[in-house]
Amino acid sequence: MTTRTSARLAIDGGEPVRTTMLPYARQSISDEDVAAVAAALRSDWLTTGPRVPAFEEALAGFAGVRHAVAFSSGTAALHGAAVAAGLGPGDEAVTTPMTFAATANCVLYAGAEPRFADIDPGTLLIEPELVAQAITPRTKALLPVDYAGQPADYDALRAIADSAPGGPLAIIADASHSLGAMFDGRAVGTLADLTVLSLHPAKILTTGEGGAVLTDRDDLAERLRRFRNHGIATELAARRDWTYDMVELGYNYRLTDIGAALGSSQLERVPAFLARRRELAAHYLDRLAGHELLDVPVVDPRADPAWHFAFVQLRLDRLRVDRGTIFQALRAEGIGVNVHYIPVHRHSYYRERFPGVSMPVAEAAYDRLLTIPLFPAMTAADADDVVAALDKVTTAYRAA
Ligand SMILES: Cc1ncc(COP(=O)(O)O)c(C=O)c1O
Numbered sequence: 001m002t003t004r005t006s007a008r009l010a011i012d013g014g015e016p017v018r019t020t021m022l023p024y025a026r027q028s029i030s031d032e033d034v035a036a037v038a039a040a041l042r043s044d045w046l047t048t049g050p051r052v053p054a055f056e057e058a059l060a061g062f063a064g065v066r067h068a069v070a071f072s073s074g075t076a077a078l079h080g081a082a083v084a085a086g087l088g089p090g091d092e093a094v095t096t097p098m099t100f101a102a103t104a105n106c107v108l109y110a111g112a113e114p115r116f117a118d119i120d121p122g123t124l125l126i127e128p129e130l131v132a133q134a135i136t137p138r139t140k141a142l143l144p145v146d147y148a149g150q151p152a153d154y155d156a157l158r159a160i161a162d163s164a165p166g167g168p169l170a171i172i173a174d175a176s177h178s179l180g181a182m183f184d185g186r187a188v189g190t191l192a193d194l195t196v197l198s199l200h201p202a203k204i205l206t207t208g209e210g211g212a213v214l215t216d217r218d219d220l221a222e223r224l225r226r227f228r229n230h231g232i233a234t235e236l237a238a239r240r241d242w243t244y245d246m247v248e249l250g251y252n253y254r255l256t257d258i259g260a261a262l263g264s265s266q267l268e269r270v271p272a273f274l275a276r277r278r279e280l281a282a283h284y285l286d287r288l289a290g291h292e293l294l295d296v297p298v299v300d301p302r303a304d305p306a307w308h309f310a311f312v313q314l315r316l317d318r319l320r321v322d323r324g325t326i327f328q329a330l331r332a333e334g335i336g337v338n339v340h341y342i343p344v345h346r347h348s349y350y351r352e353r354f355p356g357v358s359m360p361v362a363e364a365a366y367d368r369l370l371t372i373p374l375f376p377a378m379t380a381a382d383a384d385d386v387v388a389a390l391d392k393v394t395t396a397y398r399a400a
Pocket residue numbers: 073074075076099100102103145174176177198199200210211
C-alpha cells in the first residue's frame with residue numbers, strides 16, 4: 001500500500017514533491033542516434049535515399065511482418081491505411097472515441113465516415129460487443145486503437161469482422177502506442193490487416209515526426225508506397241529515365257532519410273525501451289493497486305502492453321474536487337500529468353458534423369483520467385515521486 005502524507009500542497013504554498021517538472025513523456029536519444037543522423041546529413045541523400053528502405057526492412061523484421069511502409073507522420077500513415085483498406089465515400093469505419101482525433105480524422109480524409117463504439121471502463125479499449133452493434137451495411141473497416149500500448153481484443157474483433165454482413169471487414173490497428181506489444185503470444189503488426197505506427201518523439205521509437213504501416217499483404221504495401229509518393233507507380237530508385245506515371249491521386253507523405261537514420265538507430269534499443277517501460281508500469285501497478293482514491297489500468301491477461309504511457313482514473317466519488325483541480329495540484333508538485341484523451345466525438349468539429357453521439361463510458365472515464373509520467377530514462381525514484389504526489393494530492397482532497 002501507499003504512504004500517506006499530510007504535508008501542505010505545493011499549490012497552497014507548501015513544499016513540492018519535486019522542484020523540477022517530471023514530464024509525462026520524453027524521447028531517449030543516444031550518441032549513436034546523433035551519429036546516425038549526422039551520417040545521413042553528410043550523405044548524398046536527405047530524402048528518397050537508401051536509409052528509408054533500410055529502416056523499413058529493419059522495422060518489418062522487428063515486427064515479424066513482410067512489409068513496413070514509412071510515412072512522414074502517424075497521421076499520414078493512418079490516411080494511407082484508410083485508403084489502402086478501400087475506404088471511400090459512402091463507407092463507414094467503426095472506431096473508438098478514446099483516442100487522438102487523427103484516428104477518426106483519417107476516415108474522413110478518405111471520404112468515409114467514422115462511427116464510434118464505446119470502450120471498456122477498465123482497459124479503455126474499444127468494446128467488441130459494441131463494435132458489433134455499431135456495424136451497418138456501410139461498414140467497411142474496423143479501426144481499434146491500442147490505448148496506452150495495450151492491444152485491443154483482436155480475436156474478438158476478427159470474429160466480428162469476418163461475420164459482418166458485408167464482411168470480411170478490414171481491420172486497421174492504430175498501434176501508435178503499441179510497437180512491441182503482444183496479444184496472446186502474437187506481436188503487434190501481425191494482429192490486423194494494416195497496423196499503423198506513430199513515430200513521434202513521445203512514442204516507443206521516434207524518427208522526429210514519422211509513421212509507418214505494417215502489413216503482410218504485398219498488394220496493400222504497394223498501394224501504400226504509391227500513395228505516400230503522389231500516386232506515382234515507380235519509386236525514384238527504380239526509374240531508368242525521366243519518365244514516371246501518376247496512376248492515382250496521392251500525396252507527399254515520405255519520411256526523410258534523416259528520420260529513417262534516427263529510426264534505424266533507435267530500433268536497436270527498442271527491446272531495452274520496452275523492458276524499462278514494462279518495469280516502470282509494473283512498479284506503478286504494484287504501488288498503486290488497491291488505492292482507495294484512484295483506479296489503475298486493467299490489463300487483459302492475454303496482453304503484454306508496450307506502455308506508451310501510464311494512466312490512473314480518479315475515484316471522484318471519494319474526492320471533493322474534480323480532475324481539473326487534482327491536475328493543477330499535481331503539476332504544482334512537479335509531476336507533468338496530462339490527459340489522454342478528450343473523447344473525439346466531443347470536439348467541436350465532430351459535434352457539429354455528427355451531433356447526438358453519446359459514449360457514456362468514454363465520457364465518464366475522461367472525467368476522471370490522468371496520464372502519469374512514463375518514459376525509458378525515468379528512474380524508480382522518479383516513479384516513487386509520482387506515487388507520493390498522487391498520494392499527497394488525493395489525500396488532501398479526500399471527501400469528508
Ligand atoms: C492513437 C494515436 N493515433 C494517431 C496519432 C497521430 O500520430 P502523429 O502525431 O505521428 O501524426 C497519435 C499521436 O499522437 C496517436 O496517439
